[in-house]
Amino acid sequence: MQDGNLLDLFGFPASGPILAFLPVILIRILFGLAMDYEIFLVSKMREVYVHTGDSLKAVLDGMRDSSRIDHDGGIHWLYDDA
Helix, strand or coil: CCCCCCHHHHCCCCCCCCCCCHHHHHHHHHHHHHHHHHHHHHHHHHHHHHHHCCHHHHHHHHHHHHHHHHHHHHHHHHHHHC
8 A cells, every 4th residue: 555556446545745743743632532531540440449448449440430431432533533
């Protein structure tokens, strides 16, 4: 694909330059989103730990409860950008 092979098969336009700032902006956006979702995860773990004092239960509950938010947010983000 990089050398222009099979361009017509997949319907890609002719290759062109990548803007210099585009990879930097994309990485910043993805990193920022990852940090937002990490805050959801860690805050739930902290909440359970404060209430129970059990670190294993805190991690398991945090992963279980926050994974829905992270998954739904990721799917929502993909549909918005598609």
